[in-house]
Amino acid sequence: xxxxxxxxxxxxxxxxxxxxxxxxxxxxxxxxxxxxxxxxxxxxxxxxxxxxxxxxxxxxxxxxxxxxxxxxxxxxxxxxxxxxxxxxxxxxxxxxxxxxxxxxxxxxxxx
Amino acid sequence: xxxxxxxxxxxxxxxxxxxxxxxxxxxxxxxxxxxxxxxxxxxxxxxxxxxxxxxxxxxxxxxxxxxxxxxxxxxxxxxxxxxxxxxxxxxxxxxxxxxxxxxxxxxxxxxxxxxx
Numbered sequence: 001x002x003x004x005x006x007x008x009x010x011x012x013x014x015x016x017x018x019x020x021x022x023x024x025x026x027x028x029x030x031x032x033x034x035x036x037x038x039x040x041x042x043x044x045x046x047x048x049x050x051x052x053x054x055x056x057x058x059x060x061x062x063x064x065x066x067x068x069x070x071x072x073x074x075x076x077x078x079x080x081x082x083x084x085x086x087x088x089x090x091x092x093x094x095x096x097x098x099x100x101x102x103x104x105x106x107x108x109x110x111x
Numbered sequence: 112x113x114x115x116x117x118x119x120x121x122x123x124x125x126x127x128x129x130x131x132x133x134x135x136x137x138x139x140x141x142x143x144x145x146x147x148x149x150x151x152x153x154x155x156x157x158x159x160x161x162x163x164x165x166x167x168x169x170x171x172x173x174x175x176x177x178x179x180x181x182x183x184x185x186x187x188x189x190x191x192x193x194x195x196x197x198x199x200x201x202x203x204x205x206x207x208x209x210x211x212x213x214x215x216x217x218x219x220x221x222x223x224x225x226x227x
Contacts, residue, residue: 042218
């Protein structure tokens with residue numbers, strides 16, 4: 001089975017940097033995904049890590065350590081529109097075509 | 112643009128009255144998924160198709176059925192909706208890369224179901 005943990009809520013200031021952590025336990029691993037979901041909307045893909053290290057995409061970066069079962073999403077130069085839930089999701093591989101989602105971290109960006 | 116389309120965006124039904132939600136995709140992805148998401152919760156996978164192979168999650172109620180008549184379309188049938196089935200229903204697609212590597216999932220806008 002799989003277990004994914006994320007903080008429930010975070011608050012950060014516009015223009016700042018925020019790090020959203022995700023820890024997981026899994027029997028197999030074939031990639032970790034981060035999605036952004038605004039209230040009442042569908043999740044949209046942000047980033048994907050399958051190897052250890054940092055993946056950078058503009059203001060968003062994601063880091064993975066497979067040995068520690070740990071990932072984080074880093075958001076720089078926060079904007080008000082970044083207020084959303086951020087979902088960490090795991091593919092366990094081994095022929096699985098499924099993603100297991102964490103409950104998400106609700107980020108509130110304040111002026 | 113290639114995309115995942117869900118219809119309708121909002122659906123209201125009565126307790127016990129069957130309802131069908133639809134999903135179509137122009138991405139030509141071989142995997143399609145149906146998720147149920149309730150407020151402040153993670154998306155919960157109901158079932159998925161790999162091509163025509165249907166995979167039902169063990170805890171998906173029998174009240175939920177699905178059909179995939181071709182690569183582009185997938186339907187979610189709720190035979191007798193209960194009040195607890197009110198939720199956002201998300202369709203997603205993906206493709207299998209070389210071996211068993213899975214590409215990212217692309218979500219449709221969702222259908223919000225209200226049960227009266």
